[in-house]
Amino acid sequence: MSSISDRVRRLMEQSGLSLNDFAEQVDLDPAELSESLSGTSPFSVVDLACIADACDVSVDWLLTGAEPALAVAARTTTGEASQALDLAREYTARRSDLEKLGYPQPWRPVSSAPRAGSTYAAQGEALARAALEEVARRGHSITKGSLAELIEEIFGADVAVAQLGDGFDGLAATTQGTKLILLAATSNPARQRFTLAHELGHLLAGDNQDVHLDRDIFDTAQRKDPSEQRANAFASAFLMPEDALRGAVTARLTREDYAALACDLMVSPQTLAYRMQHLRLIDAGMGDRYKRMTASEAARLAGRNEEFARRTALAQESRLPGLLVRDTRAAYDAGKSTLRPYATLLGVDVDELRSTIEPEQDNGGVA
Numbered sequence: 001m002s003s004i005s006d007r008v009r010r011l012m013e014q015s016g017l018s019l020n021d022f023a024e025q026v027d028l029d030p031a032e033l034s035e036s037l038s039g040t041s042p043f044s045v046v047d048l049a050c051i052a053d054a055c056d057v058s059v060d061w062l063l064t065g066a067e068p069a070l071a072v073a074a075r076t077t078t079g080e081a082s083q084a085l086d087l088a089r090e091y092t093a094r095r096s097d098l099e100k101l102g103y104p105q106p107w108r109p110v111s112s113a114p115r116a117g118s119t120y121a122a123q124g125e126a127l128a129r130a131a132l133e134e135v136a137r138r139g140h141s142i143t144k145g146s147l148a149e150l151i152e153e154i155f156g157a158d159v160a161v162a163q164l165g166d167g168f169d170g171l172a173a174t175t176q177g178t179k180l181i182l183l184a185a186t187s188n189p190a191r192q193r194f195t196l197a198h199e200l201g202h203l204l205a206g207d208n209q210d211v212h213l214d215r216d217i218f219d220t221a222q223r224k225d226p227s228e229q230r231a232n233a234f235a236s237a238f239l240m241p242e243d244a245l246r247g248a249v250t251a252r253l254t255r256e257d258y259a260a261l262a263c264d265l266m267v268s269p270q271t272l273a274y275r276m277q278h279l280r281l282i283d284a285g286m287g288d289r290y291k292r293m294t295a296s297e298a299a300r301l302a303g304r305n306e307e308f309a310r311r312t313a314l315a316q317e318s319r320l321p322g323l324l325v326r327d328t329r330a331a332y333d334a335g336k337s338t339l340r341p342y343a344t345l346l347g348v349d350v351d352e353l354r355s356t357i358e359p360e361q362d363n364g365g366v367a
Contacts, residue, residue, distance in 0.1 A: 004048070005037050007062050011055045026054040027338040046337055049097045053341040058093035059100055081213055084164050084171055084182055088211065091160060091321055092178040094328065094345065099177045101336045103327040106156035107179045109204055110134050120226040124233030127204055131155075131234075132241055142239065143264060147196055148319065151181070157203055158321035159196065161185050172199040172212045179203050180321065189308075189315035190268040190295055191217075194235050201234030202227065239267055240275045249281050258290055259301035266311065269293035320345065 012022045023030040027050050035041045052059045112130040148159040157179040164184040173180040181199040186192050202212045207227040248261050262269045273290040276282045299308035328345050331337040343350035
């Protein structure tokens with residue numbers, strides 16, 4: 001297939017629809033579609049975005065005939081990882097389409113110059129300090145509000161949560177114009193939060209272009225990978241800043257104090273113990289005791305059971321990528337796209353959505 005028209009014709013053939021029915025499916029005028037197929041007038045970017053969305057392909061594929069790396073990865077992987085990669089491919093393709101309509105992703109990385117000979121863990125901690133400085137500069141805190149929303153606002157990476165089953169924690173996906181974090185819904189909010197910070201570390205460090213897939217961020221074999229060491233060090237330092245820990249530690253740290261600190265930082269008692277031991281704020285004996293504390297036990301000791309229940313329920317909910325949703329709606333409002341891409345992204349019927357957001361036609365004042 002050497003041209004855009006060839007690829008659109010192939011999609012029509014696969015659909016089994018007539019030209020008129022295919023045009024209706026993709027929200028295009030049949031006469032204009034016929035002219036574009038014949039070469040009389042070129043397909044516009046909006047036309048291609050409509051066709052891509054309705055036919056589950058990317059605008060890039062329509063333009064070039066080439067599949068992005070994420071599409072290939074999704075096709076060749078099985079299980080929960082395949083499901084995650086399929087969803088990541090969909091989201092990155094949508095962002096690519098939006099970029100062509102004038103809505104690029106607002107990716108805002110931070111940089112930290114690594115010291116000569118520094119370890120990967122030290123690089124991760126330095127990157128976390130730079131990220132925390134940017135969060136503070138923008139007047140935010142990692143312990144206030146939604147961490148996913150903060151990451152979208154401060155760093156410009158999209159964050160999504162989906163029902164992906166067991167055996168999968170998350171992924172970080174990168175394309176030429178997309179930065180995406182996809183997390184699995186879970187009943188373990190502390191693990192999900194650590195995974196979110198871990199994947200942000202991968203994106204900020206520029207690890208594994210195209211896609212970095214984490215089935216288990218705490219897998220001991222995986223930790224041998226230098227990029228995993230850096231991402232875990234980043235997540236620990238980002239979620240549990242050294243200054244905050246040193247300021248919270250008293251001469252007599254009780255179990256209740258420790259439990260409250262874990263709840264304040266929204267991390268597991270075990271993860272906090274490893275971090276405090278690393279900083280030599282507690283000894284090995286105390287660390288071993290606190291590593292046996294469960295998150296629910298910490299919530300009970302700190303009198304935070306209701307808060308823990310809310311966080312657990314929230315971690316099990318799906319979440320659409322916020323920036324993608326915002327820009328898809330903006331493209332429709334600006335007349336650069338039809339309503340179908342927005343409805344498909346939200347998972348609702350396009351006609352029902354149209355009836356709720358488009359004003360009623362003027363009926364001469366008749367109700």
